[in-house]
Each structure stands twice: as C-alpha cells, then as structure tokens.
Amino acid sequence: MTDDLTAEARRRRTFAVISHPDAGKSTLTEAIALHASVIDEAGAVHGKAGRRGVVSDWMEMERSRGISITSAALRFEYGDHVVNLLDTPGHADFSEDTYRVLAAVDSAVMLLDAAKGLEPQTLKLFEVCRTRGLPIVTFVNKWDRPGLEPLQLLDELVERLGIHPMPLTWPVGVAGDFRGVLDVRTGELVEFARTPGGATLAGVQRLDPDTAKHRHGEVWATAVEEYELLRESGHGYDQAAFLAGAATPVMFGAAVVNFGVNDLLRVLVDLAPAPGARIDVDGQPRAVDTPFSGFVFKVQSGMDAAHRDRMAFVRVCSGRFTRGMVVTHAQSGKPFATKYAQAVFGRSRETVDHAYPGDVVGLVNAAVLRVGDSLYDEQPVTFPPIPKFAPEHFAVIRSHDPSRAKQFRRGIEQLDQEGVVQVLVSERRGAQAPVLAAVGPLQFEVVEERMRQEFSARVILERLDYSLARRVAPEVHADVDGRRGAEVLQRSDGVLVAVFTDRWRLGSIAGDLPEGSLSSLLTL
Numbered sequence: 333m334t335d336d337l338t339a340e341a342r343r344r345r346t347f348a349v350i351s352h353p354d355a356g357k358s359t360l361t362e363a364i365a366l367h368a369s370v371i372d373e374a375g376a377v378h379g380k381a382g383r384r385g386v387v388s389d390w391m392e393m394e395r396s397r398g399i400s401i402t403s404a405a406l407r408f409e410y411g412d413h414v415v416n417l418l419d420t421p422g423h424a425d426f427s428e429d430t431y432r433v434l435a436a437v438d439s440a441v442m443l444l445d446a447a448k449g450l451e452p453q454t455l456k457l458f459e460v461c462r463t464r465g466l467p468i469v470t471f472v473n474k475w476d477r478p479g480l481e482p483l484q485l486l487d488e489l490v491e492r493l494g495i496h497p498m499p500l501t502w503p504v505g506v507a508g509d510f511r512g513v514l515d516v517r518t519g520e521l522v523e524f525a526r527t528p529g530g531a532t533l534a535g536v537q538r539l540d541p542d543t544a545k546h547r548h549g550e551v552w553a554t555a556v557e558e559y560e561l562l563r564e565s566g567h568g569y570d571q572a573a574f575l576a577g578a579a580t581p582v583m584f585g586a587a588v589v590n591f592g593v594n595d596l597l598r599v600l601v602d603l604a605p606a607p608g609a610r611i612d613v614d615g616q617p618r619a620v621d622t623p624f625s626g627f628v629f630k631v632q633s634g635m636d637a638a639h640r641d642r643m644a645f646v647r648v649c650s651g652r653f654t655r656g657m658v659v660t661h662a663q664s665g666k667p668f669a670t671k672y673a674q675a676v677f678g679r680s681r682e683t684v685d686h687a688y689p690g691d692v693v694g695l696v697n698a699a700v701l702r703v704g705d706s707l708y709d710e711q712p713v714t715f716p717p718i719p720k721f722a723p724e725h726f727a728v729i730r731s732h733d734p735s736r737a738k739q740f741r742r743g744i745e746q747l748d749q750e751g752v753v754q755v756l757v758s759e760r761r762g763a764q765a766p767v768l769a770a771v772g773p774l775q776f777e778v779v780e781e782r783m784r785q786e787f788s789a790r791v792i793l794e795r796l797d798y799s800l801a802r803r804v805a806p807e808v809h810a811d812v813d814g815r816r817g818a819e820v821l822q823r824s825d826g827v828l829v830a831v832f833t834d835r836w837r838l839g840s841i842a843g844d845l846p847e848g849s850l851s852s853l854l855t856l
C-alpha cells in the first residue's frame with residue numbers, strides 16, 4: 333500500500349499555465365488536450381473554426397460570463413505519467429481564483445507571446461509563483477511568426493523577473509524563416525512543419541545533428557553556436573536551480589500549430605516535481621503515503637444549469653481517495669461523505685472512483701466546504717489557509733426590488749462563501765447595503781449576473797472611490813472610521829478592514845495612529 337501510494341504520487345505532475353490574455357493559453361490548453369486525446373479527433377480536424385468549437389465552447393461561456401465556470405483539471409495519462417493541468421480563468425481581469433489554483437499546483441508554465449515578451453499579468457502571476465516557491469517552465473509561444481529576438485527575451489527574464497533562463501530548446505532560423513528548434517537535451521533538430529489550421533498533431537520530425545547540418549547548413553550551425561555560447565556563459569540546464577525557482581527552463585514553440593507542445597509535456601514529466609509532502613498549519617509535513625488528506629481550493633455553484641449544485645474542488649495531498657469514503661472535515665470536525673465525486677473538465681463530468689496525491693476531485697453538494705478547508709482520513713491534518721489578496725475595487729450593492737430582500741441576502745452570502753467577492757459590512761451602511769470588495773472589477777459583473785440568474789435578484793451596484801485596504805486594529809476603529817477618504821468595515825470572518833481612497837490618505841491617517849495599527853491584508 334505504501335509503495336503503491338509513493339509510486340502513484342511520483343508519476344503525477346500537477347501544473348497550471350500562467351499568462352497574459354491573448355498569449356495563447358486557450359490554444360495551448362487545447363493543444364495539450366489534443367495530445368491527451370481527450371477530444372476526439374474527428375471533431376477536431378475541421379480546421380481552426382471547427383477545432384476551436386470543440387474544447388473552447390466552455391471557454392467562450394467562461395468569457396461571456398467573465399468567470400471561470402470550471403477552473404477544474406484536465407487529467408490524462410502521458411506515457412507512464414498522469415498529468416493534471418489545472419485550469420485558470422481565462423479573462424483579462426484578476427480574480428482570486430487564479431491565485432487559489434496556484435496554491436494547488438506543483439509547478440507552472442509561464443506562457444509568453446514571442447512578440448510581446450513579459451506583460452503585466454504575467455509579471456503579477458509570476459510574483460505569486462515565486463512567493464509560493466513554484467518551479468516555472470517558460471514557454472515562448474507564437475514562434476511561427478515574427479517576434480522579439482530570443483536573446484532579448486532571455487534578457488527580459490533576467491532583468492524584469494530576476495530569474496535565470498536555461499534554454500531547453502533554441503530556435504533554428506530567424507523570424508519568417510523558422511526551421512525548428514535545437515533540442516539541447518538530445519542535440520537533435522526538431523523540424524518545424526506547418527499543419528493546416530493546426531488541427532491535427534503535427535508529425536514531428538527529429539533530425540540528428542549531421543542530417544540537420546546537411547539539410548539546413550549555416551542556419552543550423554548558427555543556432556548550435558549560439559546555444560554553445562549560452563551554455564558556456566552559465567545558461568546550461570541546472571535541475572536544482574529549477575526546483576528552487578531560481579532558474580527557468582525556456583522553450584520555444586507555436587501552440588496554434590502544436591509545435592513544441594509535446595516537448596513541453598516531456599519536459600514537465602521529466603523535470604517538473606511530483607507531488608511531495610505538504611506542510612500543514614503547524615509546519616509539519618504530511619507525507620504522500622499517509623492516509624487521505626486534501627484541501628479545497630475552489631468552490632463553485634451554478635456550474636451547469638442542469639445541475640444546480642455546489643461543487644468543491646479538492647487537491648489530494650496524501651493517500652488514496654476512494655469515492656464513497658467518509659472523511660473528516662477539519663474545520664468542523666464533522667464527517668463528510670464523498671458519494672458524489674467527479675472529475676470536471678469544461679462541460680464534461682466523469683465520476684472519479686480513485687484519486688492520488690496531485691489529483692483534483694470535485695465533490696458535489698459540498699455545502700459545508702469553504703475555500704481553504706481541509707479533509708482527512710484517519711490522521712488529522714489542517715493545511716494552511718489559502719492566501720487572501722488585498723482587494724483594490726469596492727462597490728456598494730443593493731437589491732433593486734425590496735420585496736426580494738431574502739433572495740438578495742442569500743445570494744450575497746453564497747457568493748461571499750464561494751469567495752467570488754469579499755463582503756464587508758458596517759453599522760453605518762446597514763445590512764441592506766453591504767460593500768463588495770474584489771481583486772479585479774470584473775468580479776462585480778459576475779456578482780450582478782449570478783444574482784440575477786441564480787437568485788432572481790436584480791441588484792444596483794455603485795462603485796466606491798476606494799482603492800486600498802488594510803487590516804485595522806479594533807482599538808483604532810473609531811480613529812479611522814469617518815475620516816475623509818477612509819472607512820472601516822467588517823469582513824464576514826470578523827476581520828476589520830479599513831479602506832482608503834489613495835496612498836496619500838492612507839499615509840496621512842496612518843501617521844496619526846500608533847505604529848502597527850494598520851497591517852497588510854495580503855497573506856501569502
């Protein structure tokens with residue numbers, strides 16, 4: 333049993349893709365799904381339009397609703413390995429969902445647009461990965477068309493992220509005359525061949541160095557020479573530096589034509605870390621071969637109009653999950669039955685009978701489970717709470733129709749519990765006019781839409797002028813509340829939150845308070 337669990341954990345890779353919108357995350361996810369053959373190829377060969385219809389339907393839905401409807405995992409076998417690709421929301425806005433997913437993975441793929449390099453959202457998400465110590469593989473996408481110079485991209489990684497790049501593939505040929513990449517691990521040329529629309533898996537041609545030289549002459553020689561220089565100047569591969577998050581393997585490809593996608597998967601299974609012991613709230617490791625444990629990283633209701641349910645997504649940390657087992661909910665100490673356990677990807681749902689460390693299980697009708705909660709079997713464990721981020725956008729919400737006050741209250745409570753937004757209240761504003769606080773403004777639209785659809789409650793939202801939030805000590809509540817450009821509200825977990833219009837206000841009010849009265853809300 334013990335050996336079995338260790339082996340199951342060892343063959344798993346659980347990762348997420350981080351990128352700025354439009355870098356190609358949906359395209360890469362589809363390409364990976366295609367490799368995984370989770371979509372049947374018959375539906376995937378009708379060129380781009382048809383191809384995008386297959387897996388992306390849900391992504392369109394996600395976009396139109398501005399939320400991640402699923403944020404679930406694509407699980408598939410790849411050789412002897414099991415790969416879990418955890419989906420992150422695809423919209424341009426920040427939401428805490430993405431951060432929560434990053435709490436549930438063991439590594440991340442940072443996807444860059446070759447023409448744009450590092451973009452704002454990539455930077456922000458990279459910082460979260462760095463704080464979590466996640467190893468990051470960099471995939472430079474859209475290499476099929478003109479972009480920045482590869483060396484310029486490497487420089488950006490060093491200068492703007494302070495991470496050391498270690499190319500694992502190196503482009504052969506220049507923009508407009510792209511021949512493929514040098515696979516630095518084998519010395520081969522992976523030849524670039526376009527497939528119409530990228531619908532099918534490209535038949536990858538690997539050429540040994542001699543054949544590559546014969547066929548591509550100078551162009552090949554230049555690439556080999558460039559890589560040699562890089563290697564000699566300290567950019568050769570270093571596994572320890574990758575695992576420590578100090579260095580990132582860099583690969584070049586084009587997701588839209590599936591170029592480099594298989595190599596990316598190879599690198600993930602060969603080099604990215606398998607699930608390891610997870611540290612609990614007391615700093616103790618929970619080894620993967622101990623009885624089942626896991627934590628909730630996402631709660632979502634209304635995923636499917638036909639199933640009006642609430643699902644909690646659990647990342648398995650240790651042991652074997654078997655559907656039907658009765659586990660303990662650490663926060664309440666109560667038993668939790670797992671009769672309905674599912675794997676969710678897009679709109680497809682499959683029953684999960686077993687899961688192992690690194691896997692994701694969707695538990696249906698999980699009304700008691702909150703984001704960050706822990707579940708265990710036999711040996712008690714509580715994992716640390718998932719970081720909450722300091723909101724930067726605020727709005728008062730009211731019911732449009734006073735006769736629907738009950739639905740309004742229920743809806744707000746539900747969305748607060750799910751963590752769609754944080755709900756803040758104060759005596760002064762009253763229970764009918766709570767303040768919503770979000771990391772990104774799009775969350776307000778999500779609230780408006782879900783209140784209307786799921787709770788039949790039309791709402792009025794009024795944006796507030798605040799942009800900063802700090803935790804405030806109860807002793808100074810009265811000294812902050814009511815000052816110009818500031819206000820104190822209470823979060824549903826009891827924390828007192830002071831909000832400010834701008835840094836200047838915050839600074840001037842903080843100056844009048846005893847030191848340490850205001851503290852950061854960001855807990856990483």
Ligand code: G4P
Pocket residue numbers: 351352353354355356357358359360384422473474475476477585586587588589
């Ligand atoms: P996102 O999820 O990160 O937001 O990006 P998405 O996959 O939707 O890709 C954004 C655009 O970039 C799409 O074009 C997509 O086709 C294109 N793209 C993705 N990967 C590659 C690549 O390897 N090479 C090239 N040349 N383009 C790529 P679009 O015009 O916005 O959409 P579409 O109408 O063409 O599908």
